[in-house]
Amino acid sequence: MSLRIRKDDRVKVIAGKDKGTVAKVLAVMPAKNRAIVETVNMVKRHLRQRSQEQPGGIFEREAPIHLSNLMLYCDSCKQGVRFGSEDRNGTKVRVCKKCGGKL
Secondary structure: OOOOOOOOOEEEEOOOOOOOOEEEEEEEEOOOOEEEEOOOOEEEEEEOOOOOOOOOEEEEEEOOEEHHHEEEEEOOOOEEEOEEEEEEOOEEEEEEOOOOOEO
16 A cells, blocks of 8 residues: 655644644655654654764654654645545646645
């Protein structure tokens, strides 16, 4: 089955501590069914100093979130939506089920 969410898509988080957040997908991991979403599921990472150029400390970064907790976001509907696919001008595009607009 092909992935429903791709890199650079705008998505809405529908479950978890960041529920309701709308953000951009930074990376997708198809083998694990997970995605890294900008400013969602932030975790603290403790790193030891490796050299003078690489200081140690506590850094915050995004952790992967499961794809089932994400929905594509439609800018015209202003909400997370289900989508279908259509053939427009010989190319396959994703289309919002509510308004029919391109996603």
